[in-house]
Amino acid sequence: MQERLKELQAEAIQKVEQSASLKELNDIRVAYLGKKGPITEVLRGMGKLSAEERPVMGALANEVREAIAVKIEAKQADLEEAAVQAKLASETIDVTLPGRPVKVGNHHPLTKIIEEIEDLFIGMGYEVAEGPEVEQDYYNFEALNLPKGHPARDMQDSFYITEEILLRTHTSPVQARTMEKHEGKGPIKIICPGKVYRRDNDDATHSHQFMQIEGLVVGENIRMSDLKGTLEVFAKKMFGEDREIRLRPSFFPFTEPSVEMDISCKMCGGHGCNVCKQTGWIEILGAGMVHPNVLEMAGYDSKKYNGFAFGMGPERIAMLKYGIDDIRHFYTNDVRFLKQFAVEE
Amino acid sequence: MFVSYKWLQDYIDLTGVSASELAEKITKSGIEVEGVEILNEGIKGVVVGHVLEREQHPNADKLNKCLVDIGAEEPVQIICGAPNVDKGQKVAVATVGAKLPGNFKIKKAKLRGEESNGMICSLQELGMEGKIVPKEYVEGIFVFPADAEVGTNALALLNRDDEVLELGLTPNRSDCLSMLGVAYEVAAILGREVKLPETSLEPSNEKASDYVKVVVEAREDNPLYVAKIIKNVKIAPSPLWMQTRLMSAGIRPHNNVVDITNYILLEYGQPLHAFDYDRLGSKEILVRRAQDGEKFTTLDDVERTLTSDHLVITNGTEPVALAGVMGGANSEVTEDTTTVLLEAAYFNGQTVRKASKDHGLRSEASARFEKGVDPNRVRIAGERAAYLMAKYAGGKVLEGAAEVDTLTVEPAVVSITLEKINRVLGTELEMSQVKEIFDRLQFEASVDGNTITVTAPTRRGDIRIEEDLVEEVARLFGYDNIPMTLPVGSSTPGKLSAYQKKRRIVRQYLEGAGLYQAVTYSLTSEDKAAQYALEKREAIRLAMPMSEDRSVLRLSILPQLLEVVKYNSARQNDSLAVYETGNVFLANGADALPDEKEHMAAAITGLWTNHSWQGEKKPVDFFVLKGILEGLFAKLGITEKVDYVQAQVDGLHPGRTAEIKLNGSVIGFIGQVHPSVQKDLDLKDTYVFELSLKAILEEETEDLHYVAIPRFPSITRDIALVANKETVSGALKNIILEAGAPLLKEAQVFDLYEGDKMEEGKKSIAFSLKYADPERTLTDEEVTKVHEKVLSALEEKSGAVLRG
Numbered sequence A: 001m002q003e004r005l006k007e008l009q010a011e012a013i014q015k016v017e018q019s020a021s022l023k024e025l026n027d028i029r030v031a032y033l034g035k036k037g038p039i040t041e042v043l044r045g046m047g048k049l050s051a052e053e054r055p056v057m058g059a060l061a062n063e064v065r066e067a068i069a070v071k072i073e074a075k076q077a078d079l080e081e082a083a084v085q086a087k088l089a090s091e092t093i094d095v096t097l098p099g100r101p102v103k104v105g106n107h108h109p110l111t112k113i114i115e116e117i118e119d120l121f122i123g124m125g126y127e128v129a130e131g132p133e134v135e136q137d138y139y140n141f142e143a144l145n146l147p148k149g150h151p152a153r154d155m156q157d158s159f160y161i162t163e164e165i166l167l168r169t170h171t172s173p174v175q176a177r178t179m180e181k182h183e184g185k186g187p188i189k190i191i192c193p194g195k196v197y198r199r200d201n202d203d204a205t206h207s208h209q210f211m212q213i214e215g216l217v218v219g220e221n222i223r224m225s226d227l228k229g230t231l232e233v234f235a236k237k238m239f240g241e242d243r244e245i246r247l248r249p250s251f252f253p254f255t256e257p258s259v260e261m262d263i264s265c266k267m268c269g270g271h272g273c274n275v276c277k278q279t280g281w282i283e284i285l286g287a288g289m290v291h292p293n294v295l296e297m298a299g300y301d302s303k304k305y306n307g308f309a310f311g312m313g314p315e316r317i318a319m320l321k322y323g324i325d326d327i328r329h330f331y332t333n334d335v336r337f338l339k340q341f342a343v344e345e
Numbered sequence B: 001m002f003v004s005y006k007w008l009q010d011y012i013d014l015t016g017v018s019a020s021e022l023a024e025k026i027t028k029s030g031i032e033v034e035g036v037e038i039l040n041e042g043i044k045g046v047v048v049g050h051v052l053e054r055e056q057h058p059n060a061d062k063l064n065k066c067l068v069d070i071g072a073e074e075p076v077q078i079i080c081g082a083p084n085v086d087k088g089q090k091v092a093v094a095t096v097g098a099k100l101p102g103n104f105k106i107k108k109a110k111l112r113g114e115e116s117n118g119m120i121c122s123l124q125e126l127g128m129e130g131k132i133v134p135k136e137y138v139e140g141i142f143v144f145p146a147d148a149e150v151g152t153n154a155l156a157l158l159n160r161d162d163e164v165l166e167l168g169l170t171p172n173r174s175d176c177l178s179m180l181g182v183a184y185e186v187a188a189i190l191g192r193e194v195k196l197p198e199t200s201l202e203p204s205n206e207k208a209s210d211y212v213k214v215v216v217e218a219r220e221d222n223p224l225y226v227a228k229i230i231k232n233v234k235i236a237p238s239p240l241w242m243q244t245r246l247m248s249a250g251i252r253p254h255n256n257v258v259d260i261t262n263y264i265l266l267e268y269g270q271p272l273h274a275f276d277y278d279r280l281g282s283k284e285i286l287v288r289r290a291q292d293g294e295k296f297t298t299l300d301d302v303e304r305t306l307t308s309d310h311l312v313i314t315n316g317t318e319p320v321a322l323a324g325v326m327g328g329a330n331s332e333v334t335e336d337t338t339t340v341l342l343e344a345a346y347f348n349g350q351t352v353r354k355a356s357k358d359h360g361l362r363s364e365a366s367a368r369f370e371k372g373v374d375p376n377r378v379r380i381a382g383e384r385a386a387y388l389m390a391k392y393a394g395g396k397v398l399e400g401a402a403e404v405d406t407l408t409v410e411p412a413v414v415s416i417t418l419e420k421i422n423r424v425l426g427t428e429l430e431m432s433q434v435k436e437i438f439d440r441l442q443f444e445a446s447v448d449g450n451t452i453t454v455t456a457p458t459r460r461g462d463i464r465i466e467e468d469l470v471e472e473v474a475r476l477f478g479y480d481n482i483p484m485t486l487p488v489g490s491s492t493p494g495k496l497s498a499y500q501k502k503r504r505i506v507r508q509y510l511e512g513a514g515l516y517q518a519v520t521y522s523l524t525s526e527d528k529a530a531q532y533a534l535e536k537r538e539a540i541r542l543a544m545p546m547s548e549d550r551s552v553l554r555l556s557i558l559p560q561l562l563e564v565v566k567y568n569s570a571r572q573n574d575s576l577a578v579y580e581t582g583n584v585f586l587a588n589g590a591d592a593l594p595d596e597k598e599h600m601a602a603a604i605t606g607l608w609t610n611h612s613w614q615g616e617k618k619p620v621d622f623f624v625l626k627g628i629l630e631g632l633f634a635k636l637g638i639t640e641k642v643d644y645v646q647a648q649v650d651g652l653h654p655g656r657t658a659e660i661k662l663n664g665s666v667i668g669f670i671g672q673v674h675p676s677v678q679k680d681l682d683l684k685d686t687y688v689f690e691l692s693l694k695a696i697l698e699e700e701t702e703d704l705h706y707v708a709i710p711r712f713p714s715i716t717r718d719i720a721l722v723a724n725k726e727t728v729s730g731a732l733k734n735i736i737l738e739a740g741a742p743l744l745k746e747a748q749v750f751d752l753y754e755g756d757k758m759e760e761g762k763k764s765i766a767f768s769l770k771y772a773d774p775e776r777t778l779t780d781e782e783v784t785k786v787h788e789k790v791l792s793a794l795e796e797k798s799g800a801v802l803r804g
């Protein structure tokens, strides 16, 4: 009997080891451990044994059962694991296939430039001021020291609607309006972005509509050196720390003294190339100390207050920064152009 | 202004300063030198030759065979195609081995069987523009004066061994529209002296005033008129040096008298005019305003109709010149002229400007009058011209001049303190440094303690106020030397306004939702301006548009945005989503500024989803765009205040358009572009919206408050209704929410069926209803009670019943 049990154990374990599926394994479990299985059958014959032998044989029978059960469990875990692996293997995908596209648009390059400049000056304590695109001659010209008949009005031939109303030719009228609103008191620190209009035929370098961004600081102790320092901070942040700046005397009716700011050419490092017309410098903006007439007209005591102003063209800056060769691209809105400005720098 | 480096040395010593160094210095101290042209760049080996023999080429009608002495041991044979080449001429010869502009090398050649050892050159072949070449040489070779020395450098003789600085002058620096003005500027920069030109005249026993009388009626227009008389002139070409200087400055030589007036224009910045005295037809010069409709033929042979805005020089009756602009054909200097009446005058800039503009006659002369000439140079410029006419036209200058002088010249006297200069510039200059700068500028300056008083010379009419002095100090001290600081004093917090902040959020949201930002023009055509306008007002028209396409201000953004869609669709980008924010312009009558309202518009077309390898393709539809708007309104916290109402909008699909209302007022629309418009523009189905950005950004939003997350479960009941087809889901939803309050929290459409299984005129619409109480768990009975109420309200108010 003892031998029979050992035999059964060896037989069952061999079958377990050979089984290849969970079903087969279950069949083995039922066959050997079930109520109708051979071990139960062996135990049924225990009646013939002596009282001493019975518990020994009973214990042995349980040992055999236990051993088979443990083996089955282990095998079952193996088979289950294999099944999981097989399933996973069958689920393999091509990870190089493209994902489900998420539609994302982006800023127009001019908005990108303008917001960059706005943020830069906001960080220096400026507010963003806006004003009407259709302006009175007074704010567009007269309040800026450009009386009627002034030859410099020719410099910016304008779109008039009536004799007194026109499309603004620069964003400077916003400065005049802001100063007027402050009723002769300081300080003012504003940046004015917006659309402006001039009578130009549209071509690669001219546009009848374009953007401008101007800045104005008015206070009791504003110096030319402050303008120079401010522009340097701007130029380095906007164009890179390695840029040099240079101020050149210039002329604008609304500032005195007036300057133009150049930055050193990035393309050639200042040695001269086609981009900088061999000068090593690239003109970026116009600036100056606010003309006393402009201050007085806006209600400021020019003996007490002074200020500086500067103005630049986002189109020009975008063209330089991104290497765009034709200003008309900004207004054609070809998506193949627009989508090139998606990356946040 | 073109400034010849060689010519400038007549007035100032430039030793040790090359043309390019000078250009750099001038630019840094205030006048931008836009370029330096090296006149003989790329040219060498051109000498003066003497044409010894000329005969026709044996094998070519239009060619000449010339024997030319070029200063070599033997004369050379040169074949020349110029029609004006002839025996005895002194000409410019590009010898064998010479180089001409465009990297053109001269080699020995055979032309139609005849040997040619070089080339006889025209001025154009030497790099000069045809428009400045003397008329008689435009079509052929240039001929030197007979005394030109054979074999010498022809380019040097033509003053091409020179460099020309092109000055970009701002309107305030018209003083540098003259060589003398530039000399003063350079003198200040270099700290050197200015040498003035020679003007001394031989005395004469005849008086100019015996030959002519000057009367000025329009004294405001012409406060100073000086007429000099030069007799016995012989009209001939001017000396070569003068011709070449004029050409370097961009002016074509004519004859000695005309060239001298142009030369003075360049030298002093004072325009002059030479009349043929004998052709004037009187002994009188009368300056007056023209009569309206008066006719006058200028020397370009164009008859012009004048108005009383124009100032004319007359012989007492007939106009002989349009003052400051152009002389008349009737009194022009010709080859036969022997007596010249030379006009040196001061004309009012605005009067000249009006005339030159009205007649389209902008010239070097009118430009100078317009910007204002130096009143103190009028007379001396006349003297200098007379001196040159005596010297180079054989003239005899009569004593004195006939003149009218009512001009008062008061130089500007400006005082400034050292403290102010340093305060404005942020510098720490000493008074001695400031004084030295004004000395260099040759401004009279006197120092009294901390104050310097400066008398600006009349040539510098731009110096009027303290700030002008500050600028002179700044530019000559050098901007490079000004320190860099940042404004001090009360600081201001930098920030965007709430409106600006929200506008950025709108842009970011729309871009995150898949739309590209476009920027289009505000000016459009009359018929486009009115399309899709939210508010119908008359479009604002420009007084003088450049084209009809850009003649009025837009009332809506959408027409331009549709143009963008059309442009891209035509270029294989037919799945597109774009938006724009910008102003539209609403008229308020002719004398008032318009209302400018910021709008936002979007257009989507083509495929919205396109995941091709998974076969997911979904075209845009109304609800894609509406979903984007709903998300935006949620972001801005105004969802509850917005309604969509079925509507008709011109240019949109009549069945697929809604007006968008904010607090009950229409602020925009959303819909499909009308199929006929789509067809016209060649677009696929395109959905659009335009609405007032201003309205949604200015809408106040409530402060955020946390609401407790429900602790008790909600109960959901789905209902499928049969409703009339025209009953909109929004109306059903409102009935449901109203009847189910307060336990009913949400009602969501989850199914819609309008197919042919439905009875005619009916549709099936299913809602999912969510009931909840924040305080407790609801019982089935409670929910059923409310649910019944909802169902009966639906039936009662809309006839919608549960689908059986």
Ligand SMILES: [Zn+2]
Pocket: A265, A266, A267, A268, A269, A270, A271, A272, A273, A274, A275, A276, A277, A278, A280, A281
């Ligand atoms: Zn460069």
